[in-house]
Amino acid sequence: MTTSERSLTRIQKRNRAAILEAALDVFSQNGFRGATVDQIAKAAGLSKPNLLYYFPSKEEIFTALLSQLLDSWLAPLRDLNADGEPLEEILQYTRRKLEMSREMPRESRLFANELVQGAPRMIDQLSTDLRVLVDDTVMIFETWMTEGKLARVHPRHLLFSIWSLTQHYADFDVQVRTLMAPDGPMDGAEEFLENLYRKMLTPAN
Amino acid sequence: MTTSERSLTRIQKRNRAAILEAALDVFSQNGFRGATVDQIAKAAGLSKPNLLYYFPSKEEIFTALLSQLLDSWLAPLRDLNADGEPLEEILQYTRRKLEMSREMPRESRLFANELVQGAPRMIDQLSTDLRVLVDDTVMIFETWMTEGKLARVHPRHLLFSIWSLTQHYADFDVQVRTLMAPDGPMDGAEEFLENLYRKMLTPAN
DNA sequence: CGTGAGTTTGACCAGTTGGTCAAATGTTCC
DNA sequence: GGAACATTTGACCAACTGGTCAAACTCACG
Secondary structure, three states, X not given: OOOOHHHOXXXXXXXXXXXXXXXXXXXXXXXXXXXOHHHHHHHHOOOHXXXXXXXXXXXXXXXXXXXXXXXXXXXXXXXXXXXOOHXXXXXXXXXXXXXXXXXXXXXXXXXXXXXXXXXXXXXXXXXXXXXXXXXXXXXXXXXXXXXXXXXXXXXXXXXXXXXXXHHHHHHOHHHHHHHHOOOOOOOOHHHHHHHHHHHHHOOOO | OOOOHHHOOHHHHHHHHHHHHXXXXXXXXXXXXXXXXXHXXXXXXXXXXXXXXXXXXXXXXXXXXXXXXXXXXXXXXXXXXXXXXXXXXXXXXXXXXXXXXXXXXXXXXXXXXXXXXXXXXXXXXXXXXXXXXXHXXXXXXXXXXXXXXXXXXXXXXXXXXXXHHHHHHHHOHHHHHHHHOOOOOOOOHHHHXXXXXXXXXXXXX
């Protein structure tokens, strides 16, 4: 946030929020380059010059949106409790990520879109914030494994697997939907994932 | 293929191939809308009008590329042998998909880009060709499970899991690379996946 | 070689897009 | 009620983009 929340007019608050909401819609559907400022403006119920009165450029809308979303996107991982029961913590995290695929598919696709094109506007945050968070998580995983509370697997690939197995349902929704029909796209997904991680991660005695 | 391979000039063959190769590069990096005809032309070593002499439009380049690639992309799945040893067949398939992520990341990203944006130019093939192939595969999986040669899991989610766990490494390469450094992005991936599928799919006795 | 078909190109066009600007309209607050 | 400030808009612009076209050039082949 460049401007402090306090100094914002009633109208500024409403319009900035509407713009970011509209931008999420449009960017997640079309990617950065595929989205037009006009589309976003229309979706936000503003004229293009009016939108550009609130954000100086398309680029700025996008980065504002990214930094606003990244935090909440990563929150479940931060909530991982090192003192909890390892397998249950991981299952809980997986469930939350799967739920986010269902409830926040636009956010998932926004990141997917950006990542698949090399994440030109995200690399900095990836290599700092996310990297740190992942390193911390990996240490937790390793402690659990050393203590014999979790089967030994590569901790980073474990994390990737959770991300890809859950976000897949949001990012490639069209494909999943097509191939699951007439069932709903996520029918049975939770059971599948719970079984997968239980079998893989339950320590051998 | 609209034109039969036979009736093509030496030059036509060379240039059409160069264009498709260049198009794979450009489309996979930028998505359909993000790619410009000029970029593709330059990458193919042609002028824009010259490129448009071989393909009538950007759209046509893209669809030609898609239909050319989809077959080879799905080949490993077609090769699944219903009479083979179930677990080994699946591990073999997983290994091949992982190898394709390493060796053909552009193809993977091309499809990912398209799918994440709702696959407007692929839906037909998804709901016909791919759907049939998946249905066939599901039947094989179900036979194996009924015979007790494979632990019972949701067959469609099993397939999705293989796709997402392997293609992840190509599609989100930037992220994986950043978070795996200083190790190579795919170090340990094969072992991780083999362990995962063995543990999940080995039938309980 | 020369001729007709195949290939290449520069110039061009119309539509789209990100962004600007001055003027008009609203809002706030004394 | 009006001055100062915030918001909104229509008109506009330059850059980019997909695509066209006629003219020039190159190549295969008799």
